[in-house]
Amino acid sequence: MHELVRNTWIIAKREFIAYFSTPLATVFLIIFIALTGAFAFYVGGFFERGQADLAPFFQYHPWLYLLLVPAVAMRLWAEERKSGTIELLMTLPISPWEAILGKFLAAWAFIGVALVLTMPMWITVNILGNPDNGVILAGYIGSFLMAGAFLAIGSCISALTRNQVIAFIVASTICFLLVMSGLELVLNVLRAWTPGFVVSAVSSMSFLSHFDRITKGFLSLSGVIFYLSLIAFALFTNKILVDLKKAD
Amino acid sequence: MSALIEASDLRKQFGDIVAVNGISLNVERGEVLGFLGPNGAGKSTTMKMLTGFLEPDAGSARIAGIDVLENPKMARAKLGYLPEGAPCYGDMTARAFLTFIAEIRGFDRAEGGKRVAAAVDKTELHSVLEQRIDTLSKGFKRRVAIAQAILHDPQVLIMDEPTDGLDPNQKHQVRKLIAGMAKDKAIIVSTHILEEVEAVCSRAIIINRGRIVADGTAEDLMRRLPYHNTIALKVATARAEAIAKALGDFSAISKVERVGVANGRVQLRAVPSVGAPIPAELASMIRTRLIEAEEVQVERGNLDDVFRQITTSDTGAGHA
Numbered sequence: 311m312h313e314l315v316r317n318t319w320i321i322a323k324r325e326f327i328a329y330f331s332t333p334l335a336t337v338f339l340i341i342f343i344a345l346t347g348a349f350a351f352y353v354g355g356f357f358e359r360g361q362a363d364l365a366p367f368f369q370y371h372p373w374l375y376l377l378l379v380p381a382v383a384m385r386l387w388a389e390e391r392k393s394g395t396i397e398l399l400m401t402l403p404i405s406p407w408e409a410i411l412g413k414f415l416a417a418w419a420f421i422g423v424a425l426v427l428t429m430p431m432w433i434t435v436n437i438l439g440n441p442d443n444g445v446i447l448a449g450y451i452g453s454f455l456m457a458g459a460f461l462a463i464g465s466c467i468s469a470l471t472r473n474q475v476i477a478f479i480v481a482s483t484i485c486f487l488l489v490m491s492g493l494e495l496v497l498n499v500l501r502a503w504t505p506g507f508v509v510s511a512v513s514s515m516s517f518l519s520h521f522d523r524i525t526k527g528f529l530s531l532s533g534v535i536f537y538l539s540l541i542a543f544a545l546f547t548n549k550i551l552v553d554l555k556k557a558d
Numbered sequence: 559m560s561a562l563i564e565a566s567d568l569r570k571q572f573g574d575i576v577a578v579n580g581i582s583l584n585v586e587r588g589e590v591l592g593f594l595g596p597n598g599a600g601k602s603t604t605m606k607m608l609t610g611f612l613e614p615d616a617g618s619a620r621i622a623g624i625d626v627l628e629n630p631k632m633a634r635a636k637l638g639y640l641p642e643g644a645p646c647y648g649d650m651t652a653r654a655f656l657t658f659i660a661e662i663r664g665f666d667r668a669e670g671g672k673r674v675a676a677a678v679d680k681t682e683l684h685s686v687l688e689q690r691i692d693t694l695s696k697g698f699k700r701r702v703a704i705a706q707a708i709l710h711d712p713q714v715l716i717m718d719e720p721t722d723g724l725d726p727n728q729k730h731q732v733r734k735l736i737a738g739m740a741k742d743k744a745i746i747v748s749t750h751i752l753e754e755v756e757a758v759c760s761r762a763i764i765i766n767r768g769r770i771v772a773d774g775t776a777e778d779l780m781r782r783l784p785y786h787n788t789i790a791l792k793v794a795t796a797r798a799e800a801i802a803k804a805l806g807d808f809s810a811i812s813k814v815e816r817v818g819v820a821n822g823r824v825q826l827r828a829v830p831s832v833g834a835p836i837p838a839e840l841a842s843m844i845r846t847r848l849i850e851a852e853e854v855q856v857e858r859g860n861l862d863d864v865f866r867q868i869t870t871s872d873t874g875a876g877h878a
Binding site: 317320324328331332400404556557 | 606609610611612630631632634635637639641642643645646647648649650654658659661662663664690703706
């Protein structure tokens, strides 16, 4: 157990630093902060609503993540395979799990940094009014969990290909479907021709409905379990794919 | 003690292509085994199975007595591996990369620092330590990858084309490094440069189409050549007949060939019986000019010939 933690930590540290060794980190962080702000102020009507909360800020996170999180995840395995370093990595005295977890946690921590950098929003809303800080904290936790689920899927897809662009597009599409599956638009289409349990199964897979509930302050166990189990499932698939495709 | 590297009946197929078709080998401590073969012969695939990176369809591999599939972590701890193309994390500096390797190999900060310094010394990387690996020349990149493989002073070292793409000086240096480590390790080096086998390998295996087609010392392999130890002489045309006859009288010479005439001199070739050394008497006759040759050369044959001979004669039908 101790070894698992140690090796995972070493891998994660390397990966995390790797984000900052290219312009990717700076570009990503600037765009993330600019877009979350822009959506909250211009589209979400942060001031016009006259309410001291961050709902207009969190509301657009699923849509931003569609583009931004696969961009963070795409390099995780595709780059290793393209440059051949996967052969180096997988012949070091570590287990595949340690590599997969380490990489995933590094990417997740990177998204965490991006979220922390949006905290001036939180401070602002506290200066302007008296928000329910518990709801905002729940929103941050929900957003972070959702980002983790997007990332795990992205990491899994990244193991399928040595082409980062393909990894990005496929991961974005899958995440898009998972977000969309909660919209009435999609559910109505399904209701017309499928039995009820399919509709509820699809809607229960939705990122949107789980995230909505959390941002409204219901940080329920089921919501947390939904995201965590999705992460676990995606990472498990990731392990299988790495084993299958590493030598291609 | 059993061999440090053991492989028994390794097999691997990719789709319809049989990449490795039953390779067994043992490498003892102190041995440097050369892996030879044309491109696509199965050298790299075999090495990948020896390191546990690739799971064989059948057969097993052991490093220092530990099965690489049953106990991969322990086996890898005893192994240094230079993968084909010497991949490294290009976004890191050489120092950061080697420090990462030392950490993952389980050394604490102080010991890791010493290991990195020692590996840097051996591969002479001092001047580029703080540079990003991406920006290094091919020779330095390869040396970083070699430093990575030898950092933990492993008992077993597997190197896939360690000198590929290096200039002659760098090649010499890498060979010197390998030779220097050979004493207390079991080393496998793949290459298609045959002089390398003669320079560093105590034994060589030729692989073709997924099988071992020859196994022996460089000397052994050369002895298989038809023209090994052949004596080539250039003699005056007038004396050619007599000299050919004199040569043919030696029992150790199986035949004398007339290769051709150039510039008024005849080129003769005296082929010895298989494995026989050049008779001392013949040597002294040439030296004392009883046989009047203007030019004498003993052809050792070279590994390139063995290589071509073995790998082309073994090529069956259906080989693209």
